[in-house]
Amino acid sequence: MSLTESLKKTSLYDKHIALGAKMVPFGGWDMPVQYEGVIAEYTQTREAVSMFDISHMGEFVVVGDCVESGLDRIVTMSLEDLPVKFARYGMMLNDNGGIIDDLIIFRMEKDKWFLVVNGATTEKDLEHLKSSLNPSARIEDVSSVTAKIDVQGPLSRDVLKSIFPGIEKLEYYTFDFFNYLSKNILISRTGYTGELGYEIYLPWDSIDVLWNKILEDKRVRPAGLGARDVLRLEMGYSLYGHELSESITPIEAGLGKFVDFGKEFIGKEVLLKQKEQGVDRRIIGFVSDNRRSPRAEQAIYALDGTEVGVVTSGTFSVALQRGIGLGLVDHGVVKKEDKVLFGNEKARSEASVTSRIFYKGGSLKD
Amino acid sequence: MEIVEHLMYTKEHEWVLVDDDIATIGITDYAQSSLGDITFIELPSVDDEAEQFGEIVSVESVKAASDIFSPISGRVIEINTELETDPALINKSPYEKGWLAKIEIADKEELSNLMTAEEYENFLESSG
The missing domain is CATH 3.30.1360.120 (Probable tRNA modification gtpase trme; domain 1)
Structure with a gap:
């Protein structure tokens, strides 16, 4: 086959x-x-x-009170204060604070939730939800x-x-x-x-x-x-399998604002510790000095040639007419406006560390 | 896919126009279409020595980086610098405005290693 x-x-x-x-x-x-x-x-x-x-995205319907069902404890965003017919972005974490998946939850009714997850992770997510939800909750996989x-x-x-x-x-x-x-x-x-x-x-x-x-x-x-x-x-949006994975936390991924620390959730202890003590690595944005684009899995180097991280996503920005990228780098080594290099052993290009929101002219909230 | 009659071709989808001792080289319509929108190009320098089927140019499209190989050996005498600011010319006009470099041919015998337009057309068909 x-x-x-x-x-x-x-x-x-x-x-x-x-x-x-x-x-x-x-x-x-x-x-x-x-x-x-x-x-x-x-x-x-x-x-x-x-x-x-x-259509490759996965969708689940969960029926049950958000706290009693256990759903609230499985995801990072707050659900209790989410009004009906509102949606919220967040993540499901493992015990180490690693990201099992990112997802959007829609409150269809007071006790009915529509979860939209990534296509490639649908099966894994369903297993995690089934094993973590309380027996009183009902979950249906409607992806197919x-x-x-x-x-x-x-x-x-x-x-x-x-x-x-x-x-x-x-x-x-x-x-x-x-x-x-x-x-x-x-x-x-x-x-x-x-x-x-x-x-x-x-x-x-x-x-x-x-x-x-x-x-x-x-x-x-x-x-x-x-x-x-x-x-x-x-827009600096994360893609699962690139910026997000089970070995990276929302704090490292720069997604702390999608975590509600006012509630209990799986992985919270690790995240709290990172918030207090800082992280060893984090996702940064960078813009190539020319039209050359960074590519996922290339290395990121400091100007002195020390390897400081890895490119997680890269492409050519049509808006900027330059290469842009997101990368996971050692924290504290590179700061905004610093110059870095991306590439491999043979060829490297210069780039500047910037905000990860590369494009600001969108009609998103018009 | 457009194939131009009077050019010669490689299996890696480069073309060469021979005018006396000077070869103008580029990539075919098939190649530009497979690569997609070209966003960056790294051309050789004038006076660089090209080797037949050796890497001479690297290009990037939105999604990937690729190497382009020289159809012929010789000294680079001119490069299409317009491509450095507008690499999409290769997509728009692969056989004319999107030419890559001119090479002073070192050995005309090497032309026998290339395909005619008809042979290239058959090659494209057979490779599906």
Whole structure:
């Protein structure tokens, strides 16, 4: 059996092929990396609207009181004060404070929670949740029946409001249920691009009708994972398996603001200690001095040649017309505005340590 | 994929235009399409010695870095410096504005190691 035969396909697979997509393996799925080209799709998203098939993500429904069910103790964000129809980003940690996954939790009803996790970690996450939730909680894995499309870009609200009247009322990180083809579907104002945008969750078998319907609007074009990666990296957003893993904590990953220290949660002790005593390493952002892009797994060096860390993600920033990267470095060795080198034994390039938010002109909160 | 009749080609998808003793080199339409949007290029310096099928240029696309090999041996006499600020010219015009370098051919015998347009077309078809 070849590798491609063992990859999972979303229900839009045939549409991607018909649209001329280049497909690549991603977290066990055969996904579109690009259609007309990464930069064209990037620009389309920053200036108009793009639509992404993100059906590989995992989704679970948990029913139960957030504290009694044990869910609140499993995740870093606070759930008790989350209003119904609001969403919140956070992480699930192991006992050492390492990140099992990052996720968004939607409060559908007072005691009903919708969890969206990464595609490649869905099975692992489900096992962790099942073994950590209290017996009173009910959990259902709806990943195989839930498709997801992201509509992102400054014109996304204008495009979607004719199909989903009322969507214009959604604020950042809120969601609602909309009727489509006599089905109740969840749409949230969230995304991974830094632009105004929406994520649409709907039954696996109705997605192609909606995909076609949205594409009828000539302002919308499909975009692949290639553009998505440039868009997310320009915003400094983490990607599981790169900036986040079971051997890195939220403090080291620079995601402390998504941790509620006012409650009890798995891994809290380690995080508290790191907060008090500081961390040995942390994620930084850096901008290449030229058009050369850093690549994941390259080394990061101080100017004197000492190796100080590793590149976790790197790409070419279309906005800056320079290479940008995130990297895990020894804490205290490099500071903001310091010069560093990235590369390998043979060739190294200069870069400057900066804020990890590389792009600030997005329509995210418009 | 566009293939230009009067050029010669390598299996690594480079092309060469021979004009007397001077070879202009570049990458094919197939190569630029496979690489995707080219964002960075490192050209050789004038007077560098190129070796047939040896690394001569490195390019980066949004996702990856790749090496380009010289179709012919000889001294580099000119480079397309416009690519340094606008490497996307290679995507837009791989056979014309996206040329990489001009080389003073050291040994014309080496041309017999290259493919004609027809042979390259067959090569592309057979490699799927």
